[in-house]
Amino acid sequence: MTDLVLYEAAGPIITLTLNQPELRNPVSDDDMVDAILAALTRLERDPEARVAILTGAGSAFSSGGNLRKMVSGEGLASPQPIQTRRNYLTGIQRLPRAFAALEVPIVAAVNGPAIGAGCDLACMCDVRIAGESAKFAESFVKLGIIPGDGGAWLLPHVVGHAKAAEMALTGDMVDAAEALRIGLVSRVVPDAELMDAARSIAGRIAANPPQAVRMTRRLLWEARGATLETVLQLSAAMQALAHTTEDNREAMAAFLEKRPPNFSGR
Numbered sequence: 001m002t003d004l005v006l007y008e009a010a011g012p013i014i015t016l017t018l019n020q021p022e023l024r025n026p027v028s029d030d031d032m033v034d035a036i037l038a039a040l041t042r043l044e045r046d047p048e049a050r051v052a053i054l055t056g057a058g059s060a061f062s063s064g065g066n067l068r069k070m071v072s073g074e075g076l077a078s079p080q081p082i083q084t085r086r087n088y089l090t091g092i093q094r095l096p097r098a099f100a101a102l103e104v105p106i107v108a109a110v111n112g113p114a115i116g117a118g119c120d121l122a123c124m125c126d127v128r129i130a131g132e133s134a135k136f137a138e139s140f141v142k143l144g145i146i147p148g149d150g151g152a153w154l155l156p157h158v159v160g161h162a163k164a165a166e167m168a169l170t171g172d173m174v175d176a177a178e179a180l181r182i183g184l185v186s187r188v189v190p191d192a193e194l195m196d197a198a199r200s201i202a203g204r205i206a207a208n209p210p211q212a213v214r215m216t217r218r219l220l221w222e223a224r225g226a227t228l229e230t231v232l233q234l235s236a237a238m239q240a241l242a243h244t245t246e247d248n249r250e251a252m253a254a255f256l257e258k259r260p261p262n263f264s265g266r
Contacts (some may be wrong), residue, residue, distance in 0.1 A: 004035035007042060008059070010027060010208040012050035013199060014043055016106075020122025020199070021058025026066040027117050028076060029090050041100050047265075050206040050213065055109040055123055055197045061134065067143075076148070088148050092117060096150040099124035100221055104215035105205055109198035110134040110185065120147065123154040128184065129198055130176045136184060137148035142171035157224055159184050209247035210265045 006017040018025035018032070026032065028252055043049050076087045092164060099106070108125035113135045116241050122128050122136070140147050146242055147155075147168065156164040159182050167174065176188045191198045205213060215238045223231045242248055246266040254261035 005039040005211075007039050009048065010199075012048055012210075013202045014046065014049050014052040014104075016043070016052055016054045017194075018062055019058070020054045020077050021060070023066065023068075024058065024060035024113070025056040025118070026063050027095065027121055028065040030091055033092055033094055037094060037098050040102060044102060046104075049066060049104055050210045051103055051202045052106045052122075053109050054106050054204055055111050055195070056199070058112075059133075060112040060118070060230070061108075061110045062118030062121055064118040067069075073114050091150045094242040095121065096154065097126055103218050105213060105217045107198050107202050107205075109194050110136075111191065111194055113137075116140055116143075117149045117151070120149050120151040120154050122157050123151070126220070127160075127186060127201060127238075129189065129194065129201065130179055130186040131183040131194040132176050133191050134176045134179065134185075134188075135175045135234075136167075136179050137171060138167040139173075141169060148255075155245035156188060159263065178196040189248075209245065209251060209263045211245055211247060211263075212242055 002019060002240065004019055006015070006019050008015045008017070008198065016036075018027070018036075020026065020032065033195045043052050076084060076091055078084045078087060105127070106125040108122045108128040110122055110128060110130040112129075112131070112133055114122045115135075115137045116139050119136045119138050135242075138147065138151055140151070146152070152168065155167065159167070162183050164174075174182070176185070176196075179185045180188045187197065219231070219235060219238060222234060226234070249259075250263060251261050
């Protein structure tokens with residue numbers, strides 16, 4: 001059986017590839033959710049991993065929900081509403097929870113359409129860059145449903161409430177240029193240069209002390225829903241740890257000695 005998510009390591013940079021191109025990489029089915037979660041667990045436990053790139057095989061990043069199964073009644077929806085609720089809680093909603101719990105940062109390399117849950121999947125990542133052919137849509141409303149995967153929380157935290165509301169209430173498509181303008185992505189590059197650009201950003205992240213990167217990623221996620229005082233307290237505690245690391249001492253020594261640092265992750 002073909003792996004639904006490919007896991008490829010190149011030194012400290014891990015590339016995760018959604019690998020169901022014939023269906024345009026839907027993420028609503030339990031087997032794909034399980035495969036993504038397994039890849040994230042492996043990533044978090046990988047002692048060499050400092051950053052990951054998430055992309056899609058074929059022409060799409062992710063089409064979101066598997067419409068064929070939705071129409072046939074095999075998808076998340078059940079004739080019994082209580083079962084549908086459970087399907088979401090124990091199915092696709094496991095993804096935002098897992099991404100939120102990560103410490104290894106993830107760069108989304110959006111290589112084509114990112115639709116519905118695919119758009120939300122990109123928003124679960126820390127950095128998003130897009131190829132010129134990328135398109136985004138928070139299109140649930142066009143199917144008579146709502147963002148059941150956490151998109152109503154994820155998208156506003158990326159583009160702000162007003163633009164998220166416009167995208168979610170119209171369901172309209174946003175091209176790569178507009179995605180850059182509204183801050184949905186931080187860079188747009190020619191399609192042929194997308195993975196090189198993603199590796200470049202990932203390399204710049206991986207060059208930093210890994211424990212500081214992990215704690216910074218954790219702090220940024222916690223800050224989304226916390227008060228200033230909570231963030232200050234958490235920052236103080238994390239900083240107390242950071243100041244005790246060998247990498248902190250190495251970074252300061254390298255700066256003063258005007259040489260490249262050599263970080264060990266300790």
